[in-house]
Amino acid sequence: MTFNIPPSWPVFVLDDSEDRLSWFRQRISNFQFAKTSAAAIDALSRQSFKVVSLDHDPMIFTGWMPDFPIDGTATGKQLPDTSRPKSSPES
Secondary structure: OOOOOOOOOOEEEEOOOHHHHHHHHHHOOOEEEEOOHHHHHHHHHHOOOOEEEEOOOOHHHOOOOOOOOOOOOOOHHHHHHHHOOOOOOOO
16 A cells, blocks of 8 residues: 655654654655654644654553563554453443
8 A cells, every 4th residue: 555645744753763763754854753752742732744653563562561572463553452441241
């Protein structure tokens, strides 16, 4: 799948990986980035963006939380499931 982003569109990237940021730098001229959630919140509150890319493997999955694999199988889509208490069946 290919996405074509017009050069005039402002793009925001939240990622702490220099490799991924380098990938964006090579392809998109009009982008801003943040490496932390606090910096992302600040940037997103100051400006509107047409495209936003969020880190798909935040630190919680890359070693900070030992219960999660660090083999690339854990991604941000699991994060909501970890923050909610499991509901128990009603008796």
